[in-house]
Amino acid sequence: MQRGCPPRARMAKVLADLPHLAHAFRRVDSAQPKPQPFSPPEVAGPARPTRHVWLLSYVVEGSVLVFTVLTAAAIALYPGGTFWNHARRGHSFWHNFLCDLLQTPTMNGSANALGAQLATFGMLALVCAMVAFVGLVPSLLGEARHMTRQVRSIVMMACGLTACVPLLPSDRFGALHAAAVFVAGIPVSLALLALVSTLLRQPEIARWLRVLSVILCLTVFSSLALYAAEVVFDAPLLRVVPTLARVANLTLIAWLIGLARVARARNELTATH
Numbered sequence: 001m002q003r004g005c006p007p008r009a010r011m012a013k014v015l016a017d018l019p020h021l022a023h024a025f026r027r028v029d030s031a032q033p034k035p036q037p038f039s040p041p042e043v044a045g046p047a048r049p050t051r052h053v054w055l056l057s058y059v060v061e062g063s064v065l066v067f068t069v070l071t072a073a074a075i076a077l078y079p080g081g082t083f084w085n086h087a088r089r090g091h092s093f094w095h096n097f098l099c100d101l102l103q104t105p106t107m108n109g110s111a112n113a114l115g116a117q118l119a120t121f122g123m124l125a126l127v128c129a130m131v132a133f134v135g136l137v138p139s140l141l142g143e144a145r146h147m148t149r150q151v152r153s154i155v156m157m158a159c160g161l162t163a164c165v166p167l168l169p170s171d172r173f174g175a176l177h178a179a180a181v182f183v184a185g186i187p188v189s190l191a192l193l194a195l196v197s198t199l200l201r202q203p204e205i206a207r208w209l210r211v212l213s214v215i216l217c218l219t220v221f222s223s224l225a226l227y228a229a230e231v232v233f234d235a236p237l238l239r240v241v242p243t244l245a246r247v248a249n250l251t252l253i254a255w256l257i258g259l260a261r262v263a264r265a266r267n268e269l270t271a272t273h
Contacts, residue, residue: 050267052228056135057264063129070122074101077115081107083237094243098123098176102169116169123166130159139263140195142202151194158187185202185224192217199259210260216255219248228254 078091078101085095086107101119104112134155138148161184170177197211199205223244229235 032156050270053136053139053267054264057260059132060129060136060260061257063125063132064126064256067122068253070125071098071101071119071194073117074119074122077112077118079106079108079110079112079115083107083108083242084239094246095239097242097245098166098249099170099181102166103171104169105171117243118201120166120169124163127163130162133256133259134159136260136263137195139266140259141198147194147198151191154187154191154194158191159185161187181242182224182231184201185220185227189220189224192220205262206258209255209262212251212255216248216251219244219251223248 005254075091075093078096080087080089080091080101082088082092082095083097086109088108091101100106100121102116102123103110104116106112134152137151137155141147141151161180164180165177165184168177168180196217200210223241225237226241226244228238230241
C-alpha cells in the first residue's frame with residue numbers, strides 16, 4: 001500500500017497555496033454587496049417654520065389692531081392745536097401729525113396726560129408689529145430670498161430707531177424728536193424700497209396690494225423729503241406734510257395686514273404639499 005506524503009511536504013504545499021486562497025477570498029468578498037449606511041426616513045408633517053410664520057402673522061395683525069384702537073382713543077382725547085394753528089380745538093385728521101398726540105401739554109396749552117400715554121403705547125405696538133414682520137420677510141421675498149439677511153437687518157434697525165420716536169415727544173425733546181424721525185426714516189425707506197421692488201415682480205401678488213405698495217412708497221418718500229428739508233435746511237413746513245404722513249400711516253396699516261396674510265397663505269400652501 002502506497003503511503004501519503006510526509007508531513008513536511010504537506011505543510012510546504014499548504015503554505016504555497018495560501019496566496020491563491022487569499023486571492024480567492026478577496027474576489028468573493030468584493031462580489032458581495034456592501035451594506036449601505038442607515039438614514040432615518042423622512043417624517044411628513046408641518047415644519048416648524050410654518051408654525052413660526054403662522055404665529056408671527058397673527059402677531060402683526062394683533063399689534064396693528066392695538067395700535068389702531070389706542071391711536072383712535074388718543075385722537076378722541078386730544079385737546080387741540082396744530083403746527084399752524086395753536087388755538088384750534090380738537091384733533092385735525094389731516095393737519096395734525098401722529099406725534100402731536102404724544103404732547104402734554106398740547107400746542108393749545110391743555111393737559112393731555114392720558115392721551116399721550118395711549119399714543120405712546122399705540123406707537124410701540126406698531127413697532128412690535130414691525131418686529132414680528134421681520135420673521136415674515138423670507139416668505140415674502142420669494143425667489144429673492146438671498147436678500148433675507150440684508151432686508152432683516154435694515155428692518156430691525158428701522159424698528160429700533162422708530163421706537164425712539166414715541167419715547168422722545170416733541171414738546172420735551174424737540175431737536176432729538178426731529179432727529180429721531182429723520183434718522184428712522186432712512187432705514188425705513190431702504191427696507192420699503194427693497195420689499196416693494198421684490199413684491200412688484202411677483203405675479204401672484206394681488207393688484208390691491210401692489211397699489212398699496214406704490215402709494216406707501218410715494219407718501220413715505222415725499223413726506224420724509226419735505227420733513228428733512230424743514231429739519232436740515234430750515235425750510236418752511238408745508239401743510240401737505242402731515243396729510244402725506246397720515247396717508248402713509250393708513251396705507252402702512254393695510255399693507256402690513258395684507259402682507260401678513262400673504263405670508264400665512266404661502267406657508268399653509270407649502271405645508272399641504
